[in-house]
Amino acid sequence: MNETSLPVVMCFSGLDPSGGAGIQADIESVSSHGCMASPIITAATVQDTQNVISFSPMPADLIIEQARAILEDMPISMIKIGMVGSAEIAQAIHSILVDYPEIKVVYDPVFSTENNGSLSDNDLVDNVRELLLPLTTVLTPNIFEAHTLMQGSDAASAAAMGLLETKCEYVLLTGTHAKTNDVVHTLYSNHRELEQFHYARLPHKYHGSGCTLAASIAALLAIGHETVSAVHTALDYTHKTLINARRIGMGQYHPDRFFWLQDSDNDQAS
Numbered sequence: 001m002n003e004t005s006l007p008v009v010m011c012f013s014g015l016d017p018s019g020g021a022g023i024q025a026d027i028e029s030v031s032s033h034g035c036m037a038s039p040i041i042t043a044a045t046v047q048d049t050q051n052v053i054s055f056s057p058m059p060a061d062l063i064i065e066q067a068r069a070i071l072e073d074m075p076i077s078m079i080k081i082g083m084v085g086s087a088e089i090a091q092a093i094h095s096i097l098v099d100y101p102e103i104k105v106v107y108d109p110v111f112s113t114e115n116n117g118s119l120s121d122n123d124l125v126d127n128v129r130e131l132l133l134p135l136t137t138v139l140t141p142n143i144f145e146a147h148t149l150m151q152g153s154d155a156a157s158a159a160a161m162g163l164l165e166t167k168c169e170y171v172l173l174t175g176t177h178a179k180t181n182d183v184v185h186t187l188y189s190n191h192r193e194l195e196q197f198h199y200a201r202l203p204h205k206y207h208g209s210g211c212t213l214a215a216s217i218a219a220l221l222a223i224g225h226e227t228v229s230a231v232h233t234a235l236d237y238t239h240k241t242l243i244n245a246r247r248i249g250m251g252q253y254h255p256d257r258f259f260w261l262q263d264s265d266n267d268q269a270s
Contacts, residue, residue: 007035007222008074010067010103011215012093013082014043014055014110020207020254026080026215028257032237033219038074040066043085049207050251057085060092067096077222079103080215081132083110090127097135104137104221108214109145125149133166138227140172140214160188172217172231174210187231197232199239206242207252213238 009030016022023039030037040063045055070076079097084090097105109128129149133139141149146159153159160173175184185197216234225233241255244262248254 007077007219008038009035009078009080009215009218009222010038010040010070010076011080011082011218012040012042012063012067012084013080013211014045014085015041016045016047016208018047018049018207018249018254020049020252021211022082022208025208025211025255025257026082029212029215030080030219032257032260033216033223035077035219035222037215038070038076040070042083042089048251049247049249049254055085057089060086060088063089064092064095067093071096071100076100076103078218079105080218081105081107081136082211082214084124084128084132087123087127090124090131094127094131094135097132101135105132105135106138106140106214106218106221107132107136108140108210109149110210111145111148129166133163133168136168137221138170138172138214138217138231139163139168140174140210140217142174142177142210144177146171146173157186157193160186161191164188164191170227170231172213174213176209185235187228189227195228195232197235199235202242204242204245204247205252206245206255208255209238209242212241212255212257 011026013023013026027037041058043055043057046053143156146156150159150162153162160171163171171188173186183199183201187194213234216237217230220230220233240259241257244256244259245253
């Protein structure tokens with residue numbers, strides 16, 4: 001058997017045929033950081049760069065079979081979760097996480113699209129809160145997702161603090177959707193705010209920025225970064241993918257997750 005030090009990140013995500021978000025965003029982000037992605041498809045979607053038209057969750061037992069086959073064969077360094085798709089899938093992922101407690105988890109709780117198309121229901125949200133959050137190392141909600149998980153909270157910061165009460169270890173509250181001049185991301189842990197990260201607000205809407213961020217955090221943790229360093233480095237990387245984003249379709253911009261290759265090409269040319 002050939003041994004390898006290449007870290008492997010298992011990614012539970014939906015399939016986005018536009019290539020901007022979902023499992024392809026995970027694969028590109030993880031690969032860009034020098035890791036390998038093990039993709040587990042949670043849902044098939046019909047979407048373009050403008051809207052999600054429909055989606056169909058995968059059978060929960062198939063997800064369990066896929067994940068367990070890989071976990072018994074390959075050394076998984078991290079697990080990244082994106083779109084879950086159904087309460088049954090949340091239960092399926094939970095059954096896997098409890099059997100592998102040594103593997104840390106980064107979870108981007110995707111419940112709706114940028115244009116407010118629903119990708120969840122109340123049963124899914126309840127199962128996520130009760131089953132997945134207590135096993136999550138780093139949670140990366142935007143302000144709407146934080147309020148969905150902590151209904152009744154009067155402020156995004158209160159929602160983030162409430163999420164810590166679920167035994168989630170870190171909450172990175174992303175600020176893209178807040179009405180602020182710049183984008184402020186806030187990291188919480190140990191019942192308090194740890195650090196804020198400020199970035200210039202960019203002019204466009206982007207397809208897959210949340211997937212990029214969460215997958216990058218998972219990859220950086222897999223290669224040995226401590227959590228605050230992984231979060232900061234992943235935020236810097238994600239911001240650069242957006243600066244270099246391209247409008248391929250008629251809607252949102254695609255992050256360029258291999259923007260650094262252009263710099264390498266320029267260096268070689270000079």
